[in-house]
């Protein structure tokens with residue numbers, strides 16, 4: 001959904017097909033990280049998400065008989081407008097994105113399944129099944145956002161490396177008789193972690209617990225079987241949470257895998273989200289990483305599809321999706337693997353760490369949590385605020401090299417900036433729209449010969465002394481910087497990202513015939 005929004009906003013025609021007929025399915029993700037809120041902002045959905053969720057979430061951590069309050073907001077992170085986690089259900093995120101599509105007159109065509117896909121030099125031919133009937137569809141590019149059991153990945157023969165976890169997740173919406181404050185509770189126990197938070201989707205509480213997997217690994221994306229009320233009560237009792245299960249409205253077992261696609265691109269097919277990588281829910285990474293994948297790709301597909309100056313350039317641009325995003329997923333896999341061992345490992349060391357060791361350490365935990373730089377560093381890491389694409393083909397340093405501005409490939413940090421007319425604003429607010437933005441230092445030699453183009457914004461930043469320029473990609477990463485503003489170098493970078501031709505012209509100085517004669 002995020003990819004479709006971004007591709008559309010950058011000029012692509014998009015079609016979205018979804019096998020499920022219902023909009024609603026029980027949520028899995030609950031946490032949206034600061035970086036995801038940042039990248040969604042140009043799509044105009046972040047404010048709505050903030051309104052729909054909890055921006056100052058707190059949890060009560062139950063360790064060794066202690067209850068420790070943990071605030072998940074107010075982190076020491078002045079370079080982001082969102083120094084907090086957002087608790088919002090995945091179903092709400094999907095509804096907000098679907099509404100944003102509807103506002104652009106784009107529809108998610110439900111009840112349509114992709115069953116076959118063939119590539120040719122100019123795109124792909126898909127076979128779709130709708131109400132038992134087959135039909136064909138042609139397109140230039142296909143984004144396979146079809147989850148861990150991806151049909152597209154299988155049809156393309158792309159490898160799916162990794163394995164299954166010996167543990168599974170139990171999810172349930174239930175009514176509890178308990179003396180629990182109405183917020184989130186995390187209980188550490190020898191057997192694993194147990195989360196209880198309100199409100200559930202179909203009941204007052206949602207429970208999430210880890211336990212050893214029952215039965216063989218299930219590689220489909222069908223919902224797992226239900227869990228009995230006795231089993232749910234057993235999980236609460238073993239965790240030591242004083243709560244009695246009164247009623248269960250919904251429950252499910254979730255099989256877990258840690259896998260990554262051996263390539264993110266196959267011809268005109270691009271794998272995105274869980275179709276490209278899947279891991280344990282530890283750290284709340286899956287949906288966040290998927291959205292960040294999507295917003296790395298949407299504008300590239302749009303630029304490559306709409307007004308490509310040169311097919312080879314478009315190829316280089318499209319290749320950067322795999323080059324930039326697969327290394328991110330590899331790190332996420334490693335991190336979630338380590339976190340999940342801590343959360344759910346069944347070996348004696350993990351059990352000891354969660355049990356007696358955690359109890360012993362519990363008096364120190366509140367002090368650690370008060371050390372704000374440490375907490376901010378952890379959130380930065382989990383949020384992928386540190387992700388960079390410095391080695392990407394489209395991260396370019398111009399000549400003369402600038403040293404004062406963010407490096408190409410790095411995320412543009414938020415800060416207060418001064419604009420003409422004494423206006424002050426936040427940089428991220430200034431850039432919260434589709435397109436590429438060119439930021440000129442205060443004394444940049446001359447203004448560009450801007451022929452207005454909706455995909456190129458130009459801003460002179462008066463509190464940035466210097467003569468340089470910094471060009472920011474649609475996903476908020478710096479693409480080009482130079483110590484001097486030299487229009488031809490900027491135009492060369494724009495040509496590299498296959499930006500629509502009008503954008504190049506916007507910065508290429510027009511040489512009047514008289515000037516040319518003089519020269």
Ligand SMILES: Cc1cc2nc3c(=O)[nH]c(=O)nc-3n(C[C@H](O)[C@H](O)[C@H](O)COP(=O)(O)OP(=O)(O)OC[C@H]3O[C@@H](n4cnc5c(N)ncnc54)[C@H](O)[C@@H]3O)c2cc1C
Nearest residue numbers: 019029030031113114146147273274281284285286287288
């Ligand atoms: C218990 C749990 C908790 C989690 N918590 C978090 C969290 O807090 N934060 C976080 O970031 N992530 C979390 N995740 C991970 C997150 O839920 C997933 O990463 C996310 O759902 C992936 O989204 P996706 O769109 O890539 O794939 P999916 O959500 O799997 O969606 C794929 C879609 O493709 C459709 N589809 C499949 N095949 C076809 C086809 N052939 N034709 C047409 N349509 C098709 C399916 O119907 C489905 O709607 C959690 C996961 C679990 C299991």
